Amino acid sequence: MASQTESLPDALLEALAEKGRVDSYEYATSVGRNHQDVVGAVKSLESVGDVIKTEQKQTELWELTEEGKEIAENGSHEVRLFEAVDQSNGTPQNELMSTVPNAKIGFSKAMSNKWLRIDKSSPGPPQVYRNVESVTDTVRKLLCSLKGESGRGELSDENLKEFKKRKLITNTIIKSYVITQGPSFTTSISKKSTELTAEMIQNGSWKNEEFKSYNFNALGAPLATGHLHPLLKVRTEIRQIFLEMGFCEMPTNNFIESSFWNFDALFQPQQHPARDAHDTFFLKDPQFSYDFPTEYLERVKTMHQTGGHGSIGYQYDWKLEEAQKNILRTHTTAVSTRMLYKLGQQVGVVHSNE
Template sequence: MAEEAVLRYLEKNEEISDSGKFAEDRGLSHDDILNIIKSLNGFRLVDAQDIKKERWVLTDEGKKYAEAGSPEVQLFLAIPAEGIAREDLQKKLESSIFKIGSQQAIKNKWIEMGKSQVSRKVQQVEDKIKILLLQIQNGEAVSSEDIDALKRRKLITQQIWKGYSVRKGPKYAPKRKKAATDLTRENIQRGDWKELEFKEYNFSAKGQPLEGGHLHPLLKVRRQVQMIFLQMGFEEMPTNNFVESSFWNFDALFQPQQHPARDSHDTFFLKEPSTTKILPEDYVERVKEVHENGGYGSRGYGYEWKREEANKNLLRTHTTAVSSRMLYLLAQKPFAPKKYYSIDRVFRNEAVDRTHLAEFHQIEGVMCDRGLALSDLIGVLHEFFSRLGMSKLRFKPAYNPYTEPSMEIFSYHEGFKKWVEVGNSGMFRPEMLQPMGLPEDVQVIAWGLSLERPTMILYGIDNIRDLFGHKVDLGLIKRNPVCRLGLQYMDSA
């Protein structure tokens, strides 16, 4: 109907000067007219020119005041001639009306606002704001000064109206003949194929984009880190158990049971099942002994170790819990040097902000051999991080319950022009290793870092919630560039 109206009108007239007025005069939807004009213009039946009109319309607040009056007038009319207590006036009006009305009425010098009493300073007022709002609502002209005043109070907003002016196009016809897209069997049987107009075939047109899978930036960086470990001769540890017992997560690592990390404010403990039932009993006794009384050159912690604390189930707080299991299994066989790595999810009961989530990914490397020393750890760290593009390293002494000595790892960031912490490291203590059954001359060096931090730097992301979690923009996953690891590439990424 809209198409017929446009084409029939142009058959007898040169131009539709305003698509909005044209639609209004014929009782048609302007949106329908716009869509038809766009279609006819595409097929060159008409030539359409854009029309833009700017107009002011009332906001929801403006509509409210146009009907009920401005806040200052509502407040003025609520004040009797003899005045009113401030508290009573507040009760008569909405809080927003009282607040805005008081400010404007005082500014207009209509009222006197005392500490306890409010009184009128004039006897009558004109609601200029309501009058202006009604004029704008009715499409009447308003001065620029009044527009600015209403705009500052956010009572009006600018609306851009779009339409078309339309003339006949080079292929104009009173009725559009639909171009055929297919030659059917019926067309051939009826013989009407001779009169058909076929739609031109566009050999340059692109087909529908093919949807395919996309790798998340975390997975890309994870794969690159994994390849570095494999090139260095490491084998992957099984990290498929998110739920771990406190024994493997804490006790086996020589972490005391009163340590703050074992508090519910820092760790997610399970309600069901709340405890584990299977632990290697002989090993448990050796761990208990070293916690209470020490051994292997240590005095221990000197407290009463409780089995019920070790039995508690939790969401693992670090993948070092997996390392403790792997080292224990290694100790049950004739010793052979090993190099392990893991990259998987861990959980901490932390407040979520721009740099912290309650779950994140930990990268961990572990080397086990005879006669290892701190110099070996430093050398391996230089080799590992240089493959990540971090050639400038510094180490700072630190404390970990299960490593001694311990070191925080810092790398110089060329983009930030400063040293940034990139990981933690250390040598596992004898109090942890020897109760497992490992020989006395066997040492274990280890280091760890998060997967999220280097990924955020690589992809220029400053809020971890934009990288990982339910608020992630899927466009990031579809459009993120393929980038190499290395701080020298991070600024361009």
Template sequence: MPSAAPTGDLASQVLQALDKSSPLLSAEAFPAAGFTELKAALDRLASRDMVKYEQLERDEAVLEPEGEQIAANGSHEARVFEALRQAVEGLTVQELEKAIGDKNVVKIGQGKAFKEKWIAKTKDGKFQATADAIKDTTQEQMRTIQKTRAYPDAKVLNDLRKRKLVRIQKIYTFKVQKGDKFALEIPEEATDLTFDMIATGAWKTATFKPYNFKALGADQRPGALHPLNKVRAELRQIFFEMGFEEMPTDKCVESGFWNFDTLFVPQQHPARDLQDTFYISDPKLADPPRAEDENDKKDYKKYWENVKAVHQNGKYGSIGYRYPWSGDETLKLVLRTHTTAVSAAMLYKLAHKKGPDGRPPPARYFSIDRVFRNESVDATHLAEFHQVEGVIADYNLTLGGLMEFMEIFFGKMGLTDLKFKPAYNPYTEPSMEIFAYHKGLKKLVEIGNSGMFRPEMLESMGFPPDMRVYGWGLSLERPTMIKYGISNIRELLGHKVDLNFVQSSAAVRLDKA
């Protein structure tokens, strides 16, 4: 067999070397190979049973720089002797230093040479050699160590180590031998069982790559729910368990009619100003109300006239606002300023449903979605945010019932001991702001707005007078910011949001403080 130097990668070099002699010591066969590379190659082969190996550890003696120097030029004392041997007349210290060219060598060397009796002092104070030849044991020791990386006499070795001529280092080596499946070639390993392998029968002889159950796998950056979505998911759960139905809030553009007029918001109300509401520029206007909608068979024209009557002259016991109501104003398209626009449309539909007794059945609706207001943006305001809203329609509801319900609803969010404060909404009477004591902030915080929808709003939709509707709303951002300890809303929504925050924020349990 031609004894060419092993070629190929380290693993196949190991196989070739083992083919010639097994077992082998890696430190001898591959003195230049790095420990990690060698171990990786051996592991690769061992996992296929092609080799077996064990790791050995041994001490090795290595020369320090001074030891190297002695191996090359001789010990200090031998150099002093050699210089004097050549000068038959003897040398003064200065001459000796000049001849050797190293004061330190002279200083240490002459002392030792005296002790060895290789040199003596003449009467006129010069140094002189006393022999023709000496044996430089130290140099011999250095050369032995240089060659064999060891020294037979442990006591001497330890002595040399103390004299800082030699140091001991740990050497790791692998004792490698052929394994059961030894071969010169590393067989190709299949990672998958393929259709072809089954069809051709190649699977019978194929070598399959073993599973590595210890592999950590690639670091994943999976998608993550935004904190608002997490809190939203919990709130939806609360609504569902209380028997609520989710309202369709999937269109953000509403007519002024549904966003304001149906809710008894007069057309001069500041909320309808350009400064507060985003108006759509193209198209500017909604279609006029239909006398009968071909889809839901409702006479929107009739309802529209009813709303006009309530605003302009008063109806259903209300004296109205007494101003000339403009049909055009109602057609203006806006980005909805509250989800109550959707509640109004849902209530209008409910008013036309017939329960078993021929009257509108009780209903519970909720929504959680985005609303838009023309606000200047600061730490607590954005031009868009999310509203959580609920409505409950039933017969003979009372204000006490609304307060009781709020206690139960907010109680499920971990908010107790509510306080109610009279407030004003154009569409509810009475209206109440809701406060709860915040344990973290140690103060009462406003958590929502609520009320009983006005009779003139409900009756103009077609509800019987004894049907009453509770409504309440809160922002999704408020509880989310409190739960996640955020003080600036721009950290939660918009282009300044830190994606790592989204990724790492925990799921919350609203009922846990």
């Protein structure tokens, strides 16, 4: 048995020299080592050269669950309930249910197997009687055949399906390696050099060195590139929060806008220097827009000319021709003016903790 301090690859070679063929999973179990550690040792030996040959293998391993182990130890639920029924006078059903462990499952299985019958004719709770003199605990016998076995024991496909459904057993697929001796097999492996140094060239020791072959197909270290900017990540998180609350994003793909929505609806005077601050580009074709909500246009016009709601307005002659001029949108607030008008025509959504 390999000790914890002994080199696992060396111990594996010793076992291979003795047996000629080794299963990595069976070997790991026999020496009390983790199977992945043994697989690592196999990979290490494969990298040396033709010392070993390997073949991958898959094994289906069936194991008892905690309930399965309890049944293997004490008997199945159905047999234990059957044995609790008085052979001569029967036993009240409610008494069985309260005194026998896992009585509900056991009663169901025993009735399904026609081991028991129920008499409801007499006064009081239903009486349970044995329908057969004795029974064989096949479930316990089959589960016991799995204990310590790496295969399926005596269980048929139907047994496996039933016991897995009852959660008495579980299965695991074990991927292991069948290891045999390679053309260059040896139990003594010297460590190969991984690089040619200046010192080796100067003293000539390179002539007697054994160098490890280069793996030109090996992948290089991944480059850390293309990361998201932290502010973009925060913006994405906040955007998602608002979208999940029911908010919608405004469409900002209309780059051509009328002066009405870009300036007038934001109450910038038509001949005011504030409009020049945006370095506005006016379009020649199409030069004007004509589709405006009439009632809203009139309210904007009135606010410019005479004001309202406590304002006296700008006190000038507002001209529709100026508002109709098409421009390259100077800010996305123009989108906000359109959306505010659109949303104002319907019932709004209110978020409140009241």
